[in-house]
Amino acid sequence: MAGKRKYELKQRAERLEETRRRITEATVELHRTVGPAATQISEIARRAGVQRVTVYNHFPDEASLFAACSAHWRGLHPAPDPAEWTTIEDSGERLRLALYALYAWYRETEPMTSNILRDAQTIPALGAAVESSIGRYMAHIREILAQPFSARGRRRERLDASVRAATDFNFWQALASLGDRDAAELAATFVEIAGTR
Numbered sequence: 001m002a003g004k005r006k007y008e009l010k011q012r013a014e015r016l017e018e019t020r021r022r023i024t025e026a027t028v029e030l031h032r033t034v035g036p037a038a039t040q041i042s043e044i045a046r047r048a049g050v051q052r053v054t055v056y057n058h059f060p061d062e063a064s065l066f067a068a069c070s071a072h073w074r075g076l077h078p079a080p081d082p083a084e085w086t087t088i089e090d091s092g093e094r095l096r097l098a099l100y101a102l103y104a105w106y107r108e109t110e111p112m113t114s115n116i117l118r119d120a121q122t123i124p125a126l127g128a129a130v131e132s133s134i135g136r137y138m139a140h141i142r143e144i145l146a147q148p149f150s151a152r153g154r155r156r157e158r159l160d161a162s163v164r165a166a167t168d169f170n171f172w173q174a175l176a177s178l179g180d181r182d183a184a185e186l187a188a189t190f191v192e193i194a195g196t197r
Helices: 002-033 041-048 052-058 062-076 082-087 091-108 110-119 124-146 153-167 169-178 180-196
Strands: none
Touching: 002 041, 002 052, 002 062, 002 110, 041 052, 062 124, 082 091, 082 124, 091 110, 091 124, 091 153, 091 169, 091 180, 110 124, 110 169, 124 153, 153 169, 153 180, 169 180
């Protein structure tokens, strides 16, 4: 009898996990195509094949839904790992490698990233999620890219501002038509000028 009960509990847990996955995937696709601000719970439920109340049972607030979607998306589209860049001493080589990897990731994730960054301005829970995930990641990248330069004072301010610009998603969009390698080369040159003059 205990074995049967254990089996039933396991089956129930698997069904719950499957339902949660379907809700998450439906939400991710809506965020990618129309954006979080235009995503309706009724449409998430319809696409996931569940009732609205089921969505709320699994995700009682926006923050929990955004966290699940973010984790799912990052699993499918991992951001470049900056650890390998820290082994490159040459500042120009480090910049070019990092910016090329970052720009290729931006290209791969452009519709979603564009929607998320746009809607984070108007949805507080999304803004907080973006700041705690992509915000921290970008701050870490910027630190790694500025580190090899020995700029101080006003030149350091210019360097930091140029690194912020070069790693910004909107900056990449402005250069995207060049292709990611040429865009990375141009952006790296921009940072180098700011860091050495």
